[in-house]
Amino acid sequence: xxxxxxxxxxxxxxxxxxxxxxxxxxxxxxxxxxxxxxxxxxxxxxxxxxxxxxxxxxxxxxxxxxxxxxxxxxxxxxxxxxxxxxxxxxxxxxxxxxxxxxxxxxxxxxxxxxxxxxxxxxxxxxxxxxxxxxxxxxxxxxxxxxxxxxxxxxxxxxxxxxxxxxxxxxxxxxxxxxxxxxxxxxxxxxxxxxxxxxxxxxxxxxxxxxxxxxxxxxxxxxxxxxxxxxxxxxxxxxxxxxxxxxxxxxxxxxxxxxxxxxxxxxxxxxxxxxxxxxxxxxxxxxxxxxxxxxxxxxxxxxxxxxxxxxxxxxxxxxxxxxxxxxxxxxxxxxxxxxxxxxxxxxxxxxxxxxxxxxxxxxxxxxxxxxxxxxxxxxxxxxxxxxxxxxxxxxxxxxxxxxxxxxxxxxxxxxxxxxxxxxxxxxxxxxxxxxxxxxxxxxxxxxxxxxxxxxxxxxxxxxxxxxxxxxxxxxxxxxxxxxxxxxxxxxxxxxxxxxxxxxxxxxxxxxxxxxxxxxxxxxxxxxxxxxxxxxxxxxxxxxxxxxxxxxxxxxxxxxxxxxxxxxxxxxxxxxxxxxxxxxxxxxxxxxxxxxxxxxxxxxxxxxxxxxxxxxxxxxxxxxxxxxxxxxxxxxxxxxxxxxxxxxxxxxxxxxxxxxxxxxxxxxxxxxxxxxxxxxxxxxxxxxxxxxxxxxxxxxxxxxxxxxxxxxxxxxxxxxxxxxxxxxxxxxxxxxxxxxxxxxxxxxxxxxxxxxxxxxxxxxxxxxxxxxxxxxxxxxxxxxxxxxxxxxxxxxxxxxxxxxxxxxxxxxxxxxxxxxxxxxxxxxxxxxxxxxxxxxxxxxxxxxxxxxx
Numbered sequence: 001x002x003x004x005x006x007x008x009x010x011x012x013x014x015x016x017x018x019x020x021x022x023x024x025x026x027x028x029x030x031x032x033x034x035x036x037x038x039x040x041x042x043x044x045x046x047x048x049x050x051x052x053x054x055x056x057x058x059x060x061x062x063x064x065x066x067x068x069x070x071x072x073x074x075x076x077x078x079x080x081x082x083x084x085x086x087x088x089x090x091x092x093x094x095x096x097x098x099x100x101x102x103x104x105x106x107x108x109x110x111x112x113x114x115x116x117x118x119x120x121x122x123x124x125x126x127x128x129x130x131x132x133x134x135x136x137x138x139x140x141x142x143x144x145x146x147x148x149x150x151x152x153x154x155x156x157x158x159x160x161x162x163x164x165x166x167x168x169x170x171x172x173x174x175x176x177x178x179x180x181x182x183x184x185x186x187x188x189x190x191x192x193x194x195x196x197x198x199x200x201x202x203x204x205x206x207x208x209x210x211x212x213x214x215x216x217x218x219x220x221x222x223x224x225x226x227x228x229x230x231x232x233x234x235x236x237x238x239x240x241x242x243x244x245x246x247x248x249x250x251x252x253x254x255x256x257x258x259x260x261x262x263x264x265x266x267x268x269x270x271x272x273x274x275x276x277x278x279x280x281x282x283x284x285x286x287x288x289x290x291x292x293x294x295x296x297x298x299x300x301x302x303x304x305x306x307x308x309x310x311x312x313x314x315x316x317x318x319x320x321x322x323x324x325x326x327x328x329x330x331x332x333x334x335x336x337x338x339x340x341x342x343x344x345x346x347x348x349x350x351x352x353x354x355x356x357x358x359x360x361x362x363x364x365x366x367x368x369x370x371x372x373x374x375x376x377x378x379x380x381x382x383x384x385x386x387x388x389x390x391x392x393x394x395x396x397x398x399x400x401x402x403x404x405x406x407x408x409x410x411x412x413x414x415x416x417x418x419x420x421x422x423x424x425x426x427x428x429x430x431x432x433x434x435x436x437x438x439x440x441x442x443x444x445x446x447x448x449x450x451x452x453x454x455x456x457x458x459x460x461x462x463x464x465x466x467x468x469x470x471x472x473x474x475x476x477x478x479x480x481x482x483x484x485x486x487x488x489x490x491x492x493x494x495x496x497x498x499x500x501x502x503x504x505x506x507x508x509x510x511x512x513x514x515x516x517x518x519x520x521x522x523x524x525x526x527x528x529x530x531x532x533x534x535x536x537x538x539x540x541x542x543x544x545x546x547x548x549x550x551x552x553x554x555x556x557x558x559x560x561x562x563x564x565x566x567x568x569x570x571x572x573x574x575x576x577x578x579x580x581x582x583x584x585x586x587x588x589x590x591x592x593x594x595x596x597x598x599x600x601x602x603x604x605x606x607x608x609x610x611x612x613x614x615x616x617x618x619x620x621x622x623x624x625x626x627x628x629x630x631x632x633x634x635x636x637x638x639x640x641x642x643x644x645x646x647x648x649x650x651x652x653x654x655x656x657x658x659x660x661x662x663x664x665x666x667x668x669x670x671x672x673x674x675x676x677x678x679x680x681x682x683x684x685x686x687x688x689x690x691x692x693x694x695x696x697x698x699x700x701x702x703x704x705x706x707x708x709x710x711x712x713x714x715x716x717x718x719x720x721x722x723x724x725x726x727x728x729x730x731x732x733x734x735x736x737x738x739x740x741x742x743x744x745x746x747x748x749x750x751x752x753x754x755x756x757x758x759x760x761x762x763x764x765x766x767x768x769x770x771x772x773x774x775x776x777x778x779x780x781x782x783x784x785x786x787x788x789x790x791x792x793x794x795x796x797x798x799x800x801x802x803x804x805x806x807x808x809x810x811x812x813x814x815x816x817x818x819x820x821x822x823x824x825x826x827x828x829x830x831x832x833x834x835x836x837x838x839x840x841x842x843x844x845x846x847x848x849x850x851x
Contacts (some may be wrong), residue, residue: 031300032231032333033061035106036079039094042668046085051815053537061105061331072105072332073539073576076112082119084820091121098271099128103334104368111137115575116819119826137577146174157183164178177270181206201637203390207276210258217249219277220285222259225250226278227289227308231265238296240633243288246338271705287311288449299810307343318347322357334368337361342377355385360680365716367678369577371401372587388421392429395421399436404831406613408444410438414559416453431468432507435461438472442479443610443618445647452478467493472513478515481680487687490516498525502541510548517656517688522552530565534816542818543573547582554585555656555692557723563589564795572818582606582622591628592725594765599629616647624657631660632765640664642674655681659726662700663733671704691721699730702737711737728757732770735777744777751777790836800827801835 003352029419057074059066073773086092096102096110114124115137121839126135147155152174156165160183167338168186172178184328185206211219220243225236237247240825253259258266268274278286287309296306303320307527310317325340341361348354358381365374378394385391395418403411419430434457441449454472473491492513498509505525513522526549533542547568566585573582584606590599603622610619621647631638644662658674658681665674678700685693702710711734718727731754752775758767793801796817803813810821810828818822832838835846 024365030105032105032328032331032336033075033109035074035102037062037106039096039106039110040082041078043082043086047080049085050078050081051811053535054081054815057537058082061109063331065325067330067332071538071540072108073112074537075105076109077116077539077815078111079112079155080116080120080820081814083122087121087822092123094122094124096124096128098125099126099134102134102294103333104370105331107135110134111139112575114139118819118823120822121821135577138574142221145207147176147179148174152179155179155183160186174186177272178203185209195537197293203272203666204276204279205269206274208280210256210273211280214252214256214258215249217245218252219280221245221249221751222253222277222754223281223285224289224293225259225266226268226274227286227305228293228297231267233261233264233266235293235296236266239289239292242292242295242647300327303340307347312347314347315349315353318344318353320355321347322360325360329364329367337371338364338368338370338377349829351384352387355387355390357469358384359390363393366397366400366700369404369595371404373549375401384530388425389429392418392422392426392433394418396433403613405442408614409446409449412441412446412449412453415440415455416449419456423460424454429461430460431457431466431553435468435472435508437506438475442475442511442515443615445616447476467496468508471508475512477513483683483687487516487684493743494518494521502529502536502538502545505529506544508539514548514604517684517690517693519552519690519692521554522548523556526552528717539572540576543569543576543578543582546572547570547585550582550585554588555723557725557727557761559589559592559725559763560791560798564799567795568799568817583609584619584625587622587625588628590759591625591632592703592763592766593761594629594632596629596633603629620646620657626658627657627660627664631664636664636667640668640670640673655684659696659700659729662703668702691717692723692726695721695723696729697724699733703733705735708734708737724757725761725763728754728761728763728766729769731757732766732773735770736773739773739777747777748774748779752779793831797827797831797834800824801831801843805846 007012025402044062047058050058053074054077056065056068058078059065061075080476083094094110099107109122110126113124117124119661126134126136126139128417130526146152148487149169152169152172153165155176156168156179160168164186168179168183172182175276181203211222211489214222214322214466217530220235221240224239224243224245225231228235228239236250240247242247250259250261254261257271258269266278278442281289290305291309293304303324306314308319308320317738323346325337325344327333328340338361341357341364345354345357345361348357358377358456362374362377362381365371365377372396378397381390382394395414399411399414402408402414415433419433419437423430434453438450438453438457441453450472454469454476457469457472460469464604470489471493474486474493477483477486478490479486493511494516495513498505506529509525510529513525526545529545530542530549533539533545546565550562550565550569553559553565562585566582569582570586572578583602587599587602587606590596590602606625607619610616610622623642627639627642630636630642640661643657643664646657658677660672661674661677665671678697681693681700682697685697695714697708698710698714698717701707702714711730714730715727715734718730731750735747735750735754738744738750755767755774758764759771800813803816808816810824812825813819814821828840835843837843837846
């Protein structure tokens with residue numbers, strides 16, 4: 001099926017359809033969210049029905065109001081909500097044709113909305129060429145092949161002589177448009193099909209032949225229409241008289257069907273026809289046309305038309321383009337911002353101005369995720385300036401590009417060197433760069449880098465009350481196992497109030513909280529960060545925040561909450577194009593549940609990611625997951641081998657796995673191989689004073705030394721820091737110890753409690769092990785506990801039900817979970833029968849805190 005037939009079929013099967021056609025032509029103009037505005041224009045009267053942050057985001061994107069702090073993905077969510085509003089009454093089809101010409105900001109918003117579709121009654125069909133490419137972000141693709149012989153022949157002109165049919169069929173290669181247009185051109189003797197032209201050039205030549213038959217004023221007004229990407233009839237007719245074109249010049253093109261005027265917009269029959277109309281005039285004529293159009297428009301469009309009319313440097317036009325770039329950036333159109341700044345640099349005379357604008361273009365390209373372009377712009381800027389501040393900005397751009405390519409060490413090296421450039425003139429910027437380097441270095445396992453970053457921070461001479469130098473030095477000391485020096489510094493930092501803004505908390509506070517193992521603070525901090533991101537529409541940051549939240553919930557023993565947060569974070573990571581999707585935590589949960597089929601691919605993906613980005617420490621959780629899987633399946637030697645081969649470190653991340661290392665080693669009769677790891681964990685625990693850590697150390701000693709006193713001490717510590725999973729592991733270990741000493745009656749309560757806790761957590765292998773021990777102690781096999789209502793719900797259904805129980809409306813819940821109200825209603829529709837209820841009012845009688 002050809003593209004046209006596919007689009008026609010899709011439109012016919014929908015009750016309502018919104019069609020967006022690409023309007024691109026090679027004029028280098030890109031206005032942020034222009035395509036999205038064109039698509040959603042018929043629905044803008046419903047903007048007021050959206051949640052306030054989403055309304056503000058769309059109004060800001062379309063230049064109707066200031067943008068505020070929203071990110072581009074909030075615009076995508078607002079797009080989803082607005083489309084869902086349109087689909088309330090009947091199914092909706094969104095058709096995006098020639099998507100390769102859609103501006104980057106619109107494409108990002110549309111793709112985010114498309115990936116979040118669930119139960120809205122909306123279908124999105126996107127048609128795009130291979131070149132230039134369109135980023136599908138993992139959406140299902142159908143590649144259209146050439147038409148078969150019979151279908152191809154049916155599209156040929158009936159008047160085409162038989163001697164030309166085979167030539168046209170061969171040249172067209174099964175392309176429907178080529179078959180129609182080349183056959184017309186060949187039939188009229190206007191196309192030489194013997195030459196080696198690419199197909200697109202042949203089609204453009206075919207369209208040019210049709211244009212050649214038009215009167216000269218008509219060709220000129222079509223060139224004006226092609227140069228004005230909005231297609232506005234009023235703008236074209238305003239510019240035409242200044243070029244000596246009569247008002248009725250467009251009529252012949254309309255009568256031949258080359259263009260159609262509807263709703264005050266001139267639409268070409270095909271984008272290649274528009275391109276042909278623009279390309280067939282000389283460069284001097286194009287400049288005259290753009291100059292005339294500049295007099296018919298204002299704002300960004302005026303700046304761009306003046307730029308395209310310029311023949312050399314022009315500071316006034318360069319200034320206007322810079323203002324356009326800043327307006328694009330204020331609307332989160334960073335790709336358009338980069339383009340405007342780059343063209344502004346080209347029109348500048350002063351070398352310092354050129355360099356400054358190229359630096360701004362590189363920064364904007366980096367923000368847009370166009371890292372190759374950002375590096376190329378940085379190279380051009382670097383050759384023109386020796387200014388330390390500019391070079392430091394370029395270092396941040398290059399660092400982001402290196403990190404995106406998987407080179408954390410190179411990224412950190414660039415930041416440390418860049419900070420040195422501005423250490424004297426801008427110590428605050430230098431400190432921020434060094435703190436970023438310090439954070440990014442940690443998972444690489446490169447101790448010298450952490451020390452270098454900390455030393456550089458010390459030399460900045462920051463105010464005495466600035467905590468960052470002490471924090472960096474403390475983290476570096478902990479990294480090299482100088483715990484007694486480093487831990488007090490990190491602990492002092494954590495006693496300070498955290499920064500107010502989300503990005504600063506992520507950059508500075510979140511990491512040391514986990515290094516120090518402050519799980520209570522980790523849960524409260526990450527919960528607050530997630531709520532703040534949702535309230536402020538900071539969707540770009542949510543995947544990382546949800547990863548932090550899931551990990552803190554996991555370690556607190558809230559496995560179901562951890563899975564919910566991790567799955568939401570993973571979905572968002574994919575939907576936002578995040579290059580670092582976190583799968584390892586889900587792998588660990590699958591291992592605890594004995595689900596090898598889920599665990600192994602998730603863990604292996606985490607290890608591949610860690611290897612690709614040279615982050616050995618980041619692969620620790622995946623290694624631990626595979627070791628846990630081995631442990632639950634009785635493969636003690638494999639588990640121990642994995643854990644002994646793990647990256648070594650002295651933070652909470654590295655020491656936390658020691659308890660499983662100890663259990664595997666003791667079961668294998670090789671306790672001596674873990675004594676060094678345990679000694680480090682003991683030092684870490686003594687300095688942290690955390691009750692959960694003291695419980696785990698005591699359990700390790702109980703297992704290693706057959707010490708009942710240590711088992712009892714562990715259970716006492718657990719009471720001060722409840723962690724259901726770890727407490728159950730301790731109860732199981734102590735119960736096994738008691739049963740082996742024939743103290744069966746004493747063992748049963750501990751084994752029973754462990755079995756029930758594991759059963760609640762879904763930790764099937766551990767529950768089975770506790771049940772087997774209970775039977776060995778003389779108690780009948782325990783009856784399976786009736787499943788919690790929440791255990792029958794999917795992670796997303798559980799989130800929806802919990803929020804609904806608070807009295808939140810579907811619209812409120814949709815805004816919170818970045819979905820549409822209709823999808824929320826569908827989740828409740830599915831969840832209620834599973835919970836044995838039929839209405840929201842019945843949610844109150846459920847124990848939702850246990851769901």
